[in-house]
Amino acid sequence: MPSSKKARQAMIQLSHETGQGPIFELGSGWGNLLIPMALKHPQRKIVGYELSLLPWLTTAVLKRLFRLDNLQVFRKNFLQADLSSASLILCYLCPNGMHDIETQLASKDGNLEYLISNNFALPSHQAVAKIQLTDFYKSPVYLYKFKSA
Ligand SMILES: C[S@@+](CC[C@H](N)C(=O)[O-])C[C@H]1O[C@@H](n2cnc3c(N)ncnc32)[C@H](O)[C@@H]1O
Known part of the structure; x- marks a missing residue:
């Protein structure tokens, strides 16, 4: 399920x-x-x-259409990816996915400074900011800070 327009706007604002x-x-x-x-x-x-193949392929086509040279999109399980150069991580997953990310981040060193999550909180971290969307569920968007910039 894609992020809603309001969630996307909130995530872009926080970014x-x-x-x-x-x-x-x-x-x-x-x-x-x-x-x-x-x-x-x-x-x-x-x-x-x-x-997933079709979503990945669609994004790869859009990258070409918009000539986005700053964008790379991989068909890959992020749990097996090297995230060490990420400064900001974005996600909209399920509670299990948030737990997996937390475990993955704890097990490796990296440059991560921020994480923005749509709807689901990181189980063992405290958000430094939260935007409550004006949708039916008053869905939260969380901003986490990992190290001083
Ligand atoms: C709820 S959708 C959110 C899509 C997009 N982030 C957005 O905000 O519109 C979650 C996506 O994560 C993908 N996904 C879940 N676990 C993954 C994993 N371990 N590696 C790569 N993709 C994964 C799913 O295939 C799905 O497309």
């Missing part, structure tokens, strides 16, 4: 406070968030990981 380093989206789906992120941050490297 403006996260410096200039590489942005990785874990589970980038059809590119509903990844493509606007790459357009909004032409000076930043944007990387997406998506397991």
Whole structure:
């Protein structure tokens, strides 16, 4: 399921406070968030990981159409990816997925400074900011900070 328009807007808004380093989206789906992120941050490297064939292929085609040279999208399980160069991670997963990310991040060193999650919290971290969407469920979007910029 893609992020809603309101969630995408909130995530893009929060991303403006996260410096200039590489942005990785874990589970980038059809590119509903990844493509606007790459357009909004032409000076930043944007990387997406998506397991499903059609969503990944669609994003790869959109990358070509929009000539997004700052974007790379891989058909790959992000749990087996090297995330060490990510400065900002974006995700919209399920609670289990958030747990897996937390475990993955704890087991490796890296440059991660921020993580923005749509709807689901990281189980063992405290968000530094939260946007409550004006949708039916008042869905949260969380911003986590990992180290001083
Ligand atoms: C809820 S969708 C969100 C899509 C997109 N991030 C968005 O906001 O519109 C979650 C996506 O994560 C992908 N996904 C889940 N686990 C994954 C994994 N371990 N590696 C790569 N992709 C994964 C799913 O295939 C799905 O497309």
